[in-house]
Amino acid sequence: MPPYDPSAFPPFAVTVDLVVLTVRHHALCALAIRRGEPPYQGRWALPGGFVRVDEDLGDAAARELAEETGLRAQNGAHLEQLATYGDPHRDPRMRVVSVAHLVLAPDLPAPRAGGDARSARWAPVTELLHDGAALAFDHARILADGVERARSKIEYSSLATAFCPPEFTVGELRRVYEAVWGVALDPRNFHRKVTGTPGFLVPTGGTTTRQGGRPAQLFRAGGAALLNPPMLRPEV
Amino acid sequence: MPPYDPSAFPPFAVTVDLVVLTVRHHALCALAIRRGEPPYQGRWALPGGFVRVDEDLGDAAARELAEETGLRAQNGAHLEQLATYGDPHRDPRMRVVSVAHLVLAPDLPAPRAGGDARSARWAPVTELLHDGAALAFDHARILADGVERARSKIEYSSLATAFCPPEFTVGELRRVYEAVWGVALDPRNFHRKVTGTPGFLVPTGGTTTRQGGRPAQLFRAGGAALLNPPMLRPEV
DNA sequence: GCTGCTTATCGTCAGGCAGACGACTAAGAT
DNA sequence: ATCTTAGTCGTCTGCCTGACGATAAGCAGC
Numbered sequence: 076m077p078p079y080d081p082s083a084f085p086p087f088a089v090t091v092d093l094v095v096l097t098v099r100h101h102a103l104c105a106l107a108i109r110r111g112e113p114p115y116q117g118r119w120a121l122p123g124g125f126v127r128v129d130e131d132l133g134d135a136a137a138r139e140l141a142e143e144t145g146l147r148a149q150n151g152a153h154l155e156q157l158a159t160y161g162d163p164h165r166d167p168r169m170r171v172v173s174v175a176h177l178v179l180a181p182d183l184p185a186p187r188a189g190g191d192a193r194s195a196r197w198a199p200v201t202e203l204l205h206d207g208a209a210l211a212f213d214h215a216r217i218l219a220d221g222v223e224r225a226r227s228k229i230e231y232s233s234l235a236t237a238f239c240p241p242e243f244t245v246g247e248l249r250r251v252y253e254a255v256w257g258v259a260l261d262p263r264n265f266h267r268k269v270t271g272t273p274g275f276l277v278p279t280g281g282t283t284t285r286q287g288g289r290p291a292q293l294f295r296a297g298g299a300a301l302l303n304p305p306m307l308r309p310e311v
Numbered sequence: 312m313p314p315y316d317p318s319a320f321p322p323f324a325v326t327v328d329l330v331v332l333t334v335r336h337h338a339l340c341a342l343a344i345r346r347g348e349p350p351y352q353g354r355w356a357l358p359g360g361f362v363r364v365d366e367d368l369g370d371a372a373a374r375e376l377a378e379e380t381g382l383r384a385q386n387g388a389h390l391e392q393l394a395t396y397g398d399p400h401r402d403p404r405m406r407v408v409s410v411a412h413l414v415l416a417p418d419l420p421a422p423r424a425g426g427d428a429r430s431a432r433w434a435p436v437t438e439l440l441h442d443g444a445a446l447a448f449d450h451a452r453i454l455a456d457g458v459e460r461a462r463s464k465i466e467y468s469s470l471a472t473a474f475c476p477p478e479f480t481v482g483e484l485r486r487v488y489e490a491v492w493g494v495a496l497d498p499r500n501f502h503r504k505v506t507g508t509p510g511f512l513v514p515t516g517g518t519t520t521r522q523g524g525r526p527a528q529l530f531r532a533g534g535a536a537l538l539n540p541p542m543l544r545p546e547v
Numbered sequence: 548g549c550t551g552c553t554t555a556t557c558g559t560c561a562g563g564c565a566g567a568c569g570a571c572t573a574a575g576a577t
Numbered sequence: 578a579t580c581t582t583a584g585t586c587g588t589c590t591g592c593c594t595g596a597c598g599a600t601a602a603g604c605a606g607c
Contacts, residue, residue: 085364086322089397089408128321128406132397159395159410161325161368170364172325172408174395246554264595266556288554289602304593482583500566502585507564524583525573543565 087161088171091136092123092214094157094221095144095178097197098238098254103225104197105218106144107210114167115211119198121218123173132156136176143195144183152180153237157221165213177221179237226255231305233275236296242279244291245269258309268306274299323397324407327372328359328450330393330457331380331414333433334474334490339461340433341454342380343446350403351447355434357454359409368392372412379431380419388416389473393457401449413457415473462491467541469511472532478515480527481505494545504542510535 095106107119122143126135133156137148148154154176161172183197200222203209210218229235229252236243238251249265269275276294284290331342343355358379362371369392373384384390390412397408419433436458439445446454465471465488472479474487485501505511512530520526 084324084361087325087362087408088320089323089325125320126323126397126408129399131399132395132408156394158392159368161362161410163365163367172323172362172368172410174397174408244555261595261597262555263557263597268594270556284554284603286554287604288552289556291555307594309595480584497566497568498584499568499586503587504565506585520574520583522583523575524581525585527584540564545566 085170088169089126090123090171090173091126091132091139092121092160092173092175092217093136093139093143093178094121094175094218095140095146095180096200096221096225096238097180097182098251099182099197101250101254102199102201103222103254103257105200105203105221107196107198107203108143109194109196110211118211119203119209120211121175121214122195126174132174133176136174136178140178144180146178146180146183148178151237151241152178153234154178157217157224160213160217162213173217175217175221177224179225179234181238181240226308229255229306230308231302233296233299233302239296242281242283242293242295244283244286244293245276246286246291248276248294252306256308260309272299272302273297275302321406324405325362326359326407326409327362327368327375328357328396328409328411328453329372329375329379329414330357330411330454331376331382331416332436332457332461332474333416333418334487335418335433337486337490338435338437339458339490339493341436341439341457343432343434343439344379345430345432346447354447355439355445356447357411357450358431362410368410369412372410372414376414380416382414382416382419384414387473387477388414389470390414393453393460396449396453398449409453411453411457413460415461415470417474417476462544465491465542466544467538469532469535469538475532478517478519478529478531480519480522480529481512482522482527484512484530488542492544496545508535508538509533511538 093106097104106122108122110116110118110120122139124139126132133154136154140146140148140154146152157175157177159172159174163170165171200218204215204219209215235248235251235255239247245266246262248269249260249262253260274297277297279293279295281293282290283293329342333340342358344358346352346354346356358375360375362368369390372390376382376384376390382388393411393413395408395410399406401407436454440451440455445451471484471487471491475483481502482498484505485496485498489496510533513533515529515531517529518526519529
């Protein structure tokens with residue numbers, strides 16, 4: 076079979092960008108990389124990089140994630156494709172189409188800087204999104220889309236557990252919901268809901284007092300992927 | 312600012328593929344194009360084409376949609392990005408990344424064939440998906456993802472009205488849900504739900520008997536985009 | 548040990564919504 | 578005239594949620 080005539084279509088660069096979210100100190104945070112070279116030198120950006128010739132998109136995202144954070148997607152973190160951004164002028168140098176991916180990770184040690192980046196950090200998403208000039212390229216838009224995806228997805232799936240360590244308490248899970256949604260939830264109704272949903276949580280038998288107060292039961296994530304009926308996000 | 316060194320990244324072809332869904336004769340149907348050239352010559356495929364150099368992804372999808380069906384996205388039809396598919400071997404000729412889009416359209420006259428296609432038709436999605444060899448490339452996967460997106464999205468949004476003509480009855484809207492979900496719904500509970508959700512439907516004042524039986528009120532889609540609480544899909 | 552503070556967990560109650568289904572309405576078909 | 582078809586209004590029951598009282602079991606400080 077003859078290959079395409081290379082002049083018959085325009086060539087694109089294809090990258091993956093990562094919205095890596097975690098919950099630290101009661102706040103939803105995203106991984107940001109300080110750019111070491113133009114354009115947007117010195118500005119914060121989402122981690123990412125070129126897709127390789129023989130690499131699938133999800134593989135490229137997993138590779139970038141490992142390079143930037145040491146996280147492996149199997150290791151508790153959740154990785155999914157978010158959306159693709161291809162405005163002709165989103166990168167001033169050339170035509171770049173970016174396939175953004177969303178990662179939900181438990182609280183991690185301080186990130187290590189990657190290749191061409193001067194530094195990396197966990198930044199509260201409110202800070203990154205409110206300072207309109209904070210993020211390079213169209214990354215504010217990508218981050219906002221990722222945050223919105225995470226906010227809606229923990230309503231009807233068990234993905235909030237991806238923000239938790241392997242074993243966690245109901246209170247810790249509740250604080251994840253509170254940080255991601257930015258609301259306060261009633262601890263008693265939340266406890267009833269999550270323990271009453273079959274397959275969401277399985278008790279490990281252990282307890283912990285690492286949050287202070289009365290000892291709390293420890294749980295692992297159950298097999299159920301979808302919550303039915305969903306967790307209801309309070310109005311406003 | 313210097314442009315990238317073109318040898319520093321691999322070039323990709325970027326295309327848009329369209330999952331165009333409609334409801335005809337009580338069945339969920341997708342637009343399929345018969346391929347006029349290799350690879351997969353003579354097989355059915357989703358409509359699509361290359362993204363142009365100066366064109367955003369959504370614009371490319373809208374252009375392809377207009378070329379294949381004459382539909383304009385403003386004109387009742389709904390267009391949204393679905394997902395991006397970039398397996399290195401999804402096209403045997405070269406590295407192609409396809410940004411799939413989902414279109415929900417009202418029942419249309421028979422489609423007209425596009426440029427390199429021998430013919431086009433509305434095919435029931437069950438037929439396209441059950442015959443494993445029916446669709447070219449990875450289009451069966453893309454179609455399945457699009458159908459699943461449509462099925463879940465009409466639960467919590469008012470998008471089912473995109474399958475209806477500008478004015479429609481409650482019964483016609485119910486038949487849309489039944490066709491997309493493949494279930495039977497109770498007409499009385501459905502009527503109570505949709506007419507009781509503020510902003511979902513606005514009566515036009517007219518009535519029609521085009522479905523037979525007692526005259527039914529005509530409605531237009533209201534402004535509300537989200538249904539809260541959602542329409543519940545029956546189990547199984 | 549006792550007090551107070553923290554967090555966890557159990558229970559109760561009222562309101563809202565969905566599923567099941569009866570009853571009635573109003574057109575066309577035979 | 579009767580049947581058939583589809584639309585519309587009500588009723589009842591059970592489940593789930595939100596609001597919130599009450600109790601349990603750790604820790605810190607006195």
